[in-house]
Amino acid sequence: MEAISSxxxxxxxxxxxxxxxxxxxxxxxxISSDFVAAQVANNVxxxxxxxxxxxRIDLDSPGDIDDIDLPKRPQxxxxxxxxxxxxxxxxxxITTTLGENYYLHTQSRQPKALSRLKGVRIETIAWxxxxxxxxxxEILIGASDGNVYEVYIEPSNEFYRREEKxxxxxxxxxxxxxxxxxxxxxxxxxxxxxxxxxxSTRLFYFAxxxxxxxxxxxxxxxxxxxxxxxxxxxxxxxxxxxxxxTLTVSPNPPEGVSAHGHEGERYYAWLSAQGVLYxxxxxxxxxxxxxxxxxxxxxxxxxxxxxQSVSGRKRPTLDPIAGILLTQWHLLSFVEGRIVATQRxxxxxxxxxxxxxxxxxxxxxxxxQEKNTYWLFTxxxxxxxxxxxxxxxxWKVMLAAQxxxxxxxxxxxxxxxxxxxxxxxxxLIKKKQYLEAASVYGKSSRSFEQVAxxxxxxxxxxxxxxxxxxxxxxxxxxxxxQRIMVASWLVEIFMSKLNSLDDTITTKxxxxxxxxxxxxxxxxxxxxxxxxxxxxxxxxxxxxKTTYDIISSHGREQELLAYATAIDxxxxxxxxxxxxxRWQEALDVLKKQTDPEFFYRYSSVLMTHVATEVVxxxxxxxxxxxxxxxxxxxxxxxxxxxxxxxxxxxxxxNYCINQLQSTDPAIHNTLISIYASHPSPSEAALMxxxxxxxxxxxxxxxxxxxxxxxxxxxxxxxAVHIYSSMxxxxxxxxxxxxxxxxxxxxxxxxxxTDTDPAQRxxxxxxxxxxxxxxxxxxxxKTALDFMKRCDLLRIEDLIPFFPDFVVIDDFKxxxxxxxxSYSRSIAALDVEMDASAAxxxxxxxxxxxxxxxxxxxxxxxxxxxxxxxxxSRQFFVFxxxxxxxxxxxLGRKVLEGSGLTVRGRIRELQASIARGGRREREARExxxxxxxxxxxxxxxxxxxxxxxxxxxxxxxxxWAI
Numbered sequence: 002m003e004a005i006s007s008x009x010x011x012x013x014x015x016x017x018x019x020x021x022x023x024x025x026x027x028x029x030x031x032i033s034s035d036f037v038a039a040q041v042a043n044n045v046x047x048x049x050x051x052x053x054x055x056x057r058i059d060l061d062s063p064g065d066i067d068d069i070d071l072p073k074r075p076q077x078x079x080x081x082x083x084x085x086x087x088x089x090x091x092x093x094x095i096t097t098t099l100g101e102n103y104y105l106h107t108q109s110r111q112p113k114a115l116s117r118l119k120g121v122r123i124e125t126i127a128w129x130x131x132x133x134x135x136x137x138x139e140i141l142i143g144a145s146d147g148n149v150y151e152v153y154i155e156p157s158n159e160f161y162r163r164e165e166k167x168x169x170x171x172x173x174x175x176x177x178x179x180x181x182x183x184x185x186x187x188x189x190x191x192x193x194x195x196x197x198x199x200x201s202t203r204l205f206y207f208a209x210x211x212x213x214x215x216x217x218x219x220x221x222x223x224x225x226x227x228x229x230x231x232x233x234x235x236x237x238x239x240x241x242x243x244x245x246x247t248l249t250v251s252p253n254p255p256e257g258v259s260a261h262g263h264e265g266e267r268y269y270a271w272l273s274a275q276g277v278l279y280x281x282x283x284x285x286x287x288x289x290x291x292x293x294x295x296x297x298x299x300x301x302x303x304x305x306x307x308x309q310s311v312s313g314r315k316r317p318t319l320d321p322i323a324g325i326l327l328t329q330w331h332l333l334s335f336v337e338g339r340i341v342a343t344q345r346x347x348x349x350x351x352x353x354x355x356x357x358x359x360x361x362x363x364x365x366x367x368x369x370q371e372k373n374t375y376w377l378f379t380x381x382x383x384x385x386x387x388x389x390x391x392x393x394x395x396w397k398v399m400l401a402a403q404x405x406x407x408x409x410x411x412x413x414x415x416x417x418x419x420x421x422x423x424x425x426x427x428x429l430i431k432k433k434q435y436l437e438a439a440s441v442y443g444k445s446s447r448s449f450e451q452v453a454x455x456x457x458x459x460x461x462x463x464x465x466x467x468x469x470x471x472x473x474x475x476x477x478x479x480x481x482x483q484r485i486m487v488a489s490w491l492v493e494i495f496m497s498k499l500n501s502l503d504d505t506i507t508t509k510x511x512x513x514x515x516x517x518x519x520x521x522x523x524x525x526x527x528x529x530x531x532x533x534x535x536x537x538x539x540x541x542x543x544x545x546k547t548t549y550d551i552i553s554s555h556g557r558e559q560e561l562l563a564y565a566t567a568i569d570x571x572x573x574x575x576x577x578x579x580x581x582x583r584w585q586e587a588l589d590v591l592k593k594q595t596d597p598e599f600f601y602r603y604s605s606v607l608m609t610h611v612a613t614e615v616v617x618x619x620x621x622x623x624x625x626x627x628x629x630x631x632x633x634x635x636x637x638x639x640x641x642x643x644x645x646x647x648x649x650x651x652x653x654x655n656y657c658i659n660q661l662q663s664t665d666p667a668i669h670n671t672l673i674s675i676y677a678s679h680p681s682p683s684e685a686a687l688m689x690x691x692x693x694x695x696x697x698x699x700x701x702x703x704x705x706x707x708x709x710x711x712x713x714x715x716x717x718x719x720a721v722h723i724y725s726s727m728x729x730x731x732x733x734x735x736x737x738x739x740x741x742x743x744x745x746x747x748x749x750x751x752x753x754t755d756t757d758p759a760q761r762x763x764x765x766x767x768x769x770x771x772x773x774x775x776x777x778x779x780x781x782k783t784a785l786d787f788m789k790r791c792d793l794l795r796i797e798d799l800i801p802f803f804p805d806f807v808v809i810d811d812f813k814x815x816x817x818x819x820x821x822s823y824s825r826s827i828a829a830l831d832v833e834m835d836a837s838a839a840x841x842x843x844x845x846x847x848x849x850x851x852x853x854x855x856x857x858x859x860x861x862x863x864x865x866x867x868x869x870x871x872x873s874r875q876f877f878v879f880x881x882x883x884x885x886x887x888x889x890x891l892g893r894k895v896l897e898g899s900g901l902t903v904r905g906r907i908r909e910l911q912a913s914i915a916r917g918g919r920r921e922r923e924a925r926e927x928x929x930x931x932x933x934x935x936x937x938x939x940x941x942x943x944x945x946x947x948x949x950x951x952x953x954x955x956x957x958x959x960w961a962i
Contacts, residue, residue, distance in 0.1 A: 041086070
């Protein structure tokens with residue numbers, strides 16, 4: 002395998018800040034004492050001073066400082082030797098040089114002595130990996146005597162209650178101090194734990210189940226693990242000189258980020274005399290302990306360059322590494338006053354900076370597991386190792402190691418991703434993995450022509466297809482020409498592939514009878530589906546004419562249909578199914594259409610074969626113009642064998658007329674044509690339509706056209722109905738009689754109303770004449786009975802129609818009845834004449850008495866209009882009601898209440914009298930108009946019923962209640 006050197010890769014990072022930078026932390030207050038211990042967790046910094054004071058600083062608000070003192074003086078308990086802070090900064094354990102141990106909760110400022118741990122020299126603590134609570138839960142403590150203790154600490158305010166609920170020694174390493182402890186969960190097993198224990202020469206790894214006590218804090222849970230599990234041990238030979246030894250693990254990855262490509266996995270690093278052993282803690286693996294140390298790496302001390310003196314010479318001896326930390330991707334080492342950062346993946350040193358001058362010593366090197374911050378402490382100074390964008394170069398390392406998937410994952414900028422894709426594609430081509438290379442090359446900037454020719458030269462059409470599919474997906478919409486060219490090329494490649502597969506299937510079937518072609522057929526189906534997906538996705542990038550030409554040149558009808566369907570070329574799809582007489586598929590296409598032109602264009606052929614379904618579809622589109630569908634309906638109607646009840650053309654036209662309320666004469670005339678021309682002898686459907694139309698003020702069909710059709714097809718009843726609707730009753734009766742339809746003629750003869758009895762009588766005489774002419778001598782009685790159907794006919798009206806040889810005896814009875822009827826009529830007229838004469842005499846007497854009528858006017862009588870004395874000027878008095886009015890007052894009121902004609906005539910007469918015309922005659926006419934009736938008792942008073950009682954000129958206060 003050829004390695005790719007990360008040094009040969011171009012520097013594609015746009016970052017300007019260095020990955021690592023050591024900055025001195027300046028406290029906002031002065032401290033006169035030296036630091037003796039320090040810890041940082043969850044952005045909380047804790048400093049222990051030589052005076053026994055403890056400073057707790059919240060780094061989010063540095064001004065907020067807790068100043069805490071131990072319960073006793075350093076002279077009594079010794080100096081603070083170590084402090085241990087859990088990752089959440091909730092629990093702090095303090096140990097002194099004289100073996101005193103104290104516990105401090107984050108919400109307290111009073112450290113509590115841990116009596117059960119008195120005398121235990123604590124070297125390291127493994128905190129419980131479960132979520133923090135008010136207690137520490139079960140934790141492991143490593144002591145300088147090689148013992149591992151399990152303890153459960155729960156703070157209490159009770160004076161006599163110990164902080165430790167229990168303390169138990171769970172493991173013992175003889176003749177060695179415990180230098181490091183770590184506990185982690187096994188992700189797939191709730192009760193599974195992994196424990197890492199280190200000494201200066203050995204590293205122990207346990208993985209197994211813990212115990213389950215009845216109640217939390219009631220007993221040890223790790224005893225079972227240490228008793229039942231055999232550890233995996235890595236051992237190094239001891240050094241002649243004491244060297245530092247410590248155990249560290251990588252911090253928690255930032256929220257939502259997988260730091261190592263495997264979410265939840267951590268790395269460990271163990272500092273020993275040989276160097277730094279580091280590897281992965283596989284808590285997600287089925288067997289996490291297998292091969293854990295075999296897959297680890299050793300960073301020896303000699304791989305870190307020696308420090309140089311002032312003169313530039315390297316130091317002759319190498320000091321051991323004093324401390325280590327793990328970041329997400331690097332190993333930080335403190336050696337000879339320098340901070341050295343080594344890339345964990347390829348062991349290359351990426352940072353080497355002198356921090357402490359000669360003679361300065363490091364107090365401790367700590368990391369904040371939650372916040373991913375790193376700190377270096379001396380007895381006087383605090384330094385923060387600032388990490389910026391740590392994984393910026395991970396892609397280069399992954400690429401150099403030919404781990405292309407991980408390199409692509411960590412590549413950020415387009416240039417970085419392109420570099421990874423190009424290198425990955427080249428590697429895959431060398432390995433002859435052309436399909437994989439096609440996908441990678443498609444996302445790279447490698448020359449399009451070069452890649453395409455590479456696949457063509459190797460005859461890899463499938464890889465070329467995959468490359469083009471990937472490439473077109475990367476082109477922006479603005480690259481119109483490139484997208485069209487690539488898409489068209491892909492169509493050609495798809496067609497060639499499909500034809501090749503068809504040929505393969507045919508050849509196998511011909512050469513070997515019964516050969517299995519299922520695999521090739523499956524591949525053919527896959528390619529067809531891939532082509533359909535392609536045209537659906539990139540239909541806007543395909544030129545319609547070019548694509549049709551390419552597919553047609555290969556004779557691929559099914560693919561033509563797929564393309565036409567994808568681009569919504571319904572004309573082609575519909576024509577395709579119609580040509581193959583696949584009516585259901587054609588209907589499915591038609592159902593999806595909204596353009597009316599499709600219905601006009603294809604309705605003729607579809608109505609011929611699937612009329613019912615087509616009409617169902619047409620009726621769901623009220624926006625269509627039914628006039629343009631008439632040719633299709635008439636073409637369908639040529640088949641006269643279809644009963645009118647199932648005639649779909651008539652059904653659709655009736656829908657247009659009854660539901661859409663169509664008033665287009667063409668629609669109505671077409672329906673009449675279908676009804677009239679049908680070979681069925683029944684006229685029920687046509688008469689039903691004509692009867693419905695007779696309700697309209699004006700028929701919506703062409704009456705002349707309808708009448709000609711009815712005559713042409715012998716639809717007598719309908720023709721007579723049309724004549725009747727036009728008011729041509731005589732013609733209607735003549736037509737009915739011409740076809741010997743007496744009953745029809747009789748029904749028409751009765752249609753004229755009572756306002757024209759003469760016409761009705763003429764019609765009935767015509768009917769009677771026809772009836773009499775059809776009767777022989779022995780049937781005169783029948784003809785006379787028919788006469789009784791009309792009350793206007795008399796025997797004398799019918800006598801002229803009888804033949805001369807008819808004997809009077811045949812209708813003697815009718816003649817006698819007629820004479821008796823005349824006698825009764827004459828007698829009734831005599832009575833009416835006598836009554837009229839008496840009425841005339843009474844009227845004459847009343848007229849004579851009118852001249853003698855009078856009325857008595859009292860002296861105080863007043864005008865009923867102006868309320869002034871009536872005798873003051875000319876007046877009128879009505880004898881019947883004794884109401885009197887001045888002539889001018891009465892005339893004014895009559896003018897107000899009269900119509901325009903009467904009002905105009907009164908004014909004409911007044912003007913004529915004023916001019917000196919014929920005074921006497923005009924005065925009489927004027928008096929007759931003015932004094933025709935009393936204005937308080939006659940029509941004038943009735944017309945004033947809607948006038949208000951109180952007019953605008955009246956005093957409204959008079960009406961107040």
